[in-house]
Amino acid sequence: MIERSSSFRAPSLVLQIVIGLIAGIVLAMVWPAGATAVGLLGTVFISALKAVAPILVLVLVTASIANHQQGQKTHIRMILVLYMIGTLAAAMVGVAASFLFPSTLTLKTVESAMSAPSGIGEVLKTLLMQIVDNPVHALLNANYIGLLAWAVGLGLALRHASQTTRNLVSDFSDAITWVVRLVIKLAPLGVFGIVASLLAESGLGALKDYLHLLAVLIGAMLFMAFVGNPLIVAVVTRRNPYPLVLRCLRESGITAFFTRSSAANIPVNMELCRKLGLHEDTYSVAVPLGATINMAGAAITISVLTLAAVNTLGYAVDVPTALLLSVVAAIGACGASGVPGGSLLLIPLACGLFGISNEVAMQVVGVGFVVGVVQDSAETALNSSTDVVFVAAAEQARGRA
Template sequence: MTTPRPSLFRMLDRVSLVVQIAIGLVAGIALALIAPGAASTVSFLGDLFISALKAVAPVLVLILVMASIANHQQGQQTHIRPILLLYILGTFSAAVVAVIASTLFPSSLVLTAEVTELSPPEGITEVLSGVVLSAVDNPVSAVLDANFIGILAWASGLGLAFRQASEGSKRMLADLSDAVTSIVKRVIRCASLGIFGLVAGTLATSGFDALADYAHLLCVLLGCMLFVALVMNPLLVWWKIRRNPYPLVLTCLRESGVTAFFTRSSAANIPVNLQLCKRLGLHEETYSVAIPLGATINMAGAAVTVTVLTLAAVHTLGIQIDIASAILLSVIAAVCACGASGVAGGSLLLIPLACAMFGIPNEVAMQVVGIGFIIGILQDSAETALNSSTDIIFVAAACEAKGDVPEPVV
């Protein structure tokens, strides 16, 4: 009797997600070089993959957080506070790194980019009020618009209410959470096809020619993000777990950062991070809340982007700043980054707010935003990879520091 051949999904399960993405990446580059017309045609695979992730992420966060809180047992400890502290320290330190790098390697801009018709926030008060208003959004609108602040608020409220419900109702929420998680796993299985379409379509339509004029600015941006990912984050992790942080850091960069680099959306990468947390054996009641929260407020990459582009405009215009102003910019960049959208290009809308503290006119600031969109092919991808991988790095570090991991995370 012959043994039945394994299904396609079973074969894919035997190959790691990183290897699948690498195959899709190489195939996409090859197709874009050999047949640009065909590459533009298959770009719909990338759009389909991103749309699927964005569609499932809000529902997953709502159900998972609500079920986690509803089924929380008295006496079980979560570690949200130390994770929040890491989020704050990580974002602020990233802004400081950007200030130092921009001072040592100042960038000059050619402020001739087309002004984009956007509506940036006019002050920190507007940013904070927007966060509060997002928290009290209609729950249906929050899910439809992927407003994760509103989703977290409603999921937390409903979860607390369901803690008084019957065991049958709590079990129903747990089963619903498992069902949505199962759908997410099937979506993630298609990552290689999605990356194939994204890379082929991007190279065929945009290429990298537009990046040549801004090579220095890109080097400063990407250098800051690499420094944060490979130096600052490991230092913060070592501070929490007091052992070699690089096995954890490199694992998260490989498993989470790679997918986030191509999806260019912290929100879309939430399912990937949640699945990785489960595989690493982290505390479910902690990561089910901390990962969606991190996708909303843990924005080290956004802080780097806001700071570097603002100081590039300052240097171009010949504005002199002192150390106190640079520190204030770091604080503002960190606060603004926490209000950045979890979708591609969200941090660029906050640049005019940071420029305003140096008296830079909004017309000039919007040209800087336009330059940000030009270099966004790499800048936004690297920013999202840093943001999303840092979410899970800090969650894993906090869980291990509290002893809620079966064995050291590697």
């Protein structure tokens, strides 16, 4: 009887998500009205992830630092270096792809109620203000930079507390983690609802006028995912990088593709790090930090769409300017919010390098929202899966994993 039941194990979460994806596509084709209705499942799933992520970050980081053992290394410095190298490399890949396969846009007037930052200084100022944010406000608005700052401060203070208090914090962290795992189990239903409603309401017909631009964007992201990141990991770890890279894309990238939010995917990445056997003191800090500053996909989006606007206007771009654009795109990407379309509002910042007016730049942002049905999903998948790739690579390089 035991042997019989063991042969009918539930399929893995990834397989369940794929089944949900296929079911969503079929429902959208067969019964569009019903597909729109089940979109509520996707909304609930994403909302649940966004609800648990801020408290997870605050509690887990606090507990990890409070119970950190003296002399235990976390390799955060190395992970930060990998984040910076990966984001800058992605920006350069985006620039190179735009030179090899130049794109042009059909610019139209686009209304937008959102404001874009006026310069790098404003981006850095915003990051600084996030650090000193009120903790309650940071929780309510999912300000992960502010939450990290408060978690680090609380964790350091609690290191001097009694063992009973530190155990209580650790138990609370375990309880929140249990809730997160419960939410993650809803991923197949969430993906089913997201895909069905998206195809039923929008379809992919709106993308036909921008197929070339999409091809450049997705091609650059795929190159970074399957060539750029593995090359960085191979240099750092001196191991075959593809088992790690492919697993991260499968278990983190797929979910991120549909949630379209690096912030919402934090719980998924935390669980993946746990399954990979990574040290909690490391990933509890590095993963939420990566969701904020490790933005390879955003760097590609900013550089490619900016150069598409430049080509449309007939401006010439020399190599030094292209390199400067790569740096600006990388820095700007670090200031992109971990929500759907977060990178698009940094495009006017990069366009300012070429003297492109804000009115034209916001039209480019509008184009970005049109192609965002696919672009933003692929961007988030690259961003989020790379967080775990670099955390694991840093630990492998030190012989921990």
